[in-house]
Amino acid sequence: MTEAAAAPFFDVLIVGAGLSGVGAAWHLQRGCPGKTWAILEARAALGGTWDLFRYPGVRSDSDMYTLGYAFRPWTEGKAIADGPSIRRYIAQTARDNGIDRHIRYGHKVVGAHWSSIDACWRVEAEHDGRRVWLRTRFLAMCSGYYSYDEAYRPRFDGEDAFAGRIVQPQFWPAGLDYRSRRVVVVGSGATAVTLVPAMAQDAAHVTMLQRSPTYVVSRPSEYGFAQRLRRWLPARAAYALTRWRVIVESMLLYRVARSKPELAKRRIVEMARHQLGPGYDVDTHFTPGYKPWDQRVCVVPDGDLFRAIRAGRASVATDRIQRFTPEGLLLESGRLLPADVVVLATGLRIKLLGGIAITVDGKPFRPNDAMSYKGMMLSGLPNCVLTFGYTNASWTLKADLTAAWVVRLLRHMDRKGQDVAVVHREPGVEPEPFLGFTSGYVQRARAELPQQGSRKPWQVYQNYVQDMLTIRYGRIADGVLRFGRKGAMP
Structure with a gap:
C-alpha cells in the first residue's frame, strides 16, 4: 500500500486557519457534528492575513460588524479595528469553540489529487521538511486569494545606489527604526493610507508617492449607534x-456610486476637500480618473490620513519614479524626493487556491480554464469549494454564506447517498472576467483567475442580499450541480 493510500482520512479538510477557515470549521462542526475534519495551516499560528501583516498601524478597512462572524458578536469599541485586535478575535473564536484543537500547524499544502474511482482527494503537504499525505472526501479552500510568500515588487533603476533602506509591508522587518527619518511610501491603496499616518507619528516626515489618486473616505472608528x-x-x-x-x-x-458615478465622485472629492482645507490641491492628489468602485475605495478611520497631512507630518506627491538616487527618489517631473526609508506598498500577488498543484483523475487543473459557480465552486473541480469574499464589502459576509452552503451540500449528499458533487461548464454561457476591478493586482492576475458567466448560476455577485437568497435559500439540486457515486465523474 502506498503512503498516500494509507494516509489518514477526514470527511472534510479545510485549508487555511484565517477568518474564513475558522468560520468554516464553526459551521461544519455545528451543522455536521458527526463528520471528521481538520484545518491545515502552513504557518505556525492562526489568523491568516491578520497574523502575517505586522506593519505599523495595520488594520482592516472593513468594519468589524460585518468583517466579524455572524455567530460571534464583536464587542470591542472600535468598528475599524487594528490587526492585533482582529487576530485576538479569531483566536478567541477558535479557542472557545474547540476549533484550535483541530488545526495542524506547519502543514503547507502543495498538491491535491482527485480520484473519481475512490471519490477522494489525496492531499500532499510539507511538514517539518518532509512530505505528508492526507485523504479527504471534501476540500474547503480557505487560503485567501494572494501569495503569502511574495508581494508585487516592481524594480527601479538605481536601487543599489540608494543609501537608505527599502522594505515591503508584507514582510515588515522587526525592529525597523524610522524615528526622525524621512519616509516615502510608494502606493496609494489601503496599505499605503494606513502606513502614512501611523509612521508619521514618529518619522521626521512621510510622503505618500502615488502614480495616480485613489478615492479616500473618512469614517468614524467607533459607531455611536452600535454603542447605543x-x-x-x-x-x-x-x-x-x-x-x-x-x-x-x-x-x-x-x-x-455605481448608478450615479459622477455624483458619487463629486461627493467623495468634496469630503476630501473639506478635510484638507481650501488651499490644498485636491484635484491633483485626491481626484481619481476612474469611477468610484472601479477600484476599492480606501477608508481612513477618523480621517487620520487627512489629519497627518494638515499637521504637516505627511504629504502626497503625485508623480512617477524615474530612478533611485543615493539620497532618495528622482521623479519624472525632475523633483528629488529625499528618503531614508522607502516602503513599497505596491500591491499583492494573487495566488488562487493557495497556488497548489491540482489534478483531477491525473490531469492538471487550471483555474483559468474554469468557470465559477455561484462564486464558490469551479467547473470540473469535484467536491471542492473556494471561499472568495466581496470586493465591495467585508470578506466574511461571503465566507459565512459559503461555509453554511457547504454544510447544506454535505447534508444533501448524505441524505441522497451521493459521493461526488461537481459542476461542468454549460454551452451558451459566455465567459466574463471573474472580477470587474481595474486594480493593478487584478489585471496582473487575469491569466490565473477563473471566469464567471453571463447568466446565473455562473455569475459572481457583489451583493450580499442577492447572494443570501441564492446561496442560503436556493435549491442545492438546481439542475446544474451534478451528483454521483464513486467510480466515475458525474
Whole structure:
C-alpha cells in the first residue's frame, strides 16, 4: 500500500486557519457534528492575513460588524479595528469553540489529487521538511486569494545606489527604526493610507508617492449607534441589528456610486476637500480618473490620513519614479524626493487556491480554464469549494454564506447517498472576467483567475442580499450541480 493510500482520512479538510477557515470549521462542526475534519495551516499560528501583516498601524478597512462572524458578536469599541485586535478575535473564536484543537500547524499544502474511482482527494503537504499525505472526501479552500510568500515588487533603476533602506509591508522587518527619518511610501491603496499616518507619528516626515489618486473616505472608528444599541439590547441582538444596518447602508451607497458615478465622485472629492482645507490641491492628489468602485475605495478611520497631512507630518506627491538616487527618489517631473526609508506598498500577488498543484483523475487543473459557480465552486473541480469574499464589502459576509452552503451540500449528499458533487461548464454561457476591478493586482492576475458567466448560476455577485437568497435559500439540486457515486465523474 502506498503512503498516500494509507494516509489518514477526514470527511472534510479545510485549508487555511484565517477568518474564513475558522468560520468554516464553526459551521461544519455545528451543522455536521458527526463528520471528521481538520484545518491545515502552513504557518505556525492562526489568523491568516491578520497574523502575517505586522506593519505599523495595520488594520482592516472593513468594519468589524460585518468583517466579524455572524455567530460571534464583536464587542470591542472600535468598528475599524487594528490587526492585533482582529487576530485576538479569531483566536478567541477558535479557542472557545474547540476549533484550535483541530488545526495542524506547519502543514503547507502543495498538491491535491482527485480520484473519481475512490471519490477522494489525496492531499500532499510539507511538514517539518518532509512530505505528508492526507485523504479527504471534501476540500474547503480557505487560503485567501494572494501569495503569502511574495508581494508585487516592481524594480527601479538605481536601487543599489540608494543609501537608505527599502522594505515591503508584507514582510515588515522587526525592529525597523524610522524615528526622525524621512519616509516615502510608494502606493496609494489601503496599505499605503494606513502606513502614512501611523509612521508619521514618529518619522521626521512621510510622503505618500502615488502614480495616480485613489478615492479616500473618512469614517468614524467607533459607531455611536452600535454603542447605543449595546446599552439597550442584549449583545447578540445589538450586534445583529448593527450588522444589518451597516450591510444595508453599504449596499445603498455602493448602488448610488455605481448608478450615479459622477455624483458619487463629486461627493467623495468634496469630503476630501473639506478635510484638507481650501488651499490644498485636491484635484491633483485626491481626484481619481476612474469611477468610484472601479477600484476599492480606501477608508481612513477618523480621517487620520487627512489629519497627518494638515499637521504637516505627511504629504502626497503625485508623480512617477524615474530612478533611485543615493539620497532618495528622482521623479519624472525632475523633483528629488529625499528618503531614508522607502516602503513599497505596491500591491499583492494573487495566488488562487493557495497556488497548489491540482489534478483531477491525473490531469492538471487550471483555474483559468474554469468557470465559477455561484462564486464558490469551479467547473470540473469535484467536491471542492473556494471561499472568495466581496470586493465591495467585508470578506466574511461571503465566507459565512459559503461555509453554511457547504454544510447544506454535505447534508444533501448524505441524505441522497451521493459521493461526488461537481459542476461542468454549460454551452451558451459566455465567459466574463471573474472580477470587474481595474486594480493593478487584478489585471496582473487575469491569466490565473477563473471566469464567471453571463447568466446565473455562473455569475459572481457583489451583493450580499442577492447572494443570501441564492446561496442560503436556493435549491442545492438546481439542475446544474451534478451528483454521483464513486467510480466515475458525474
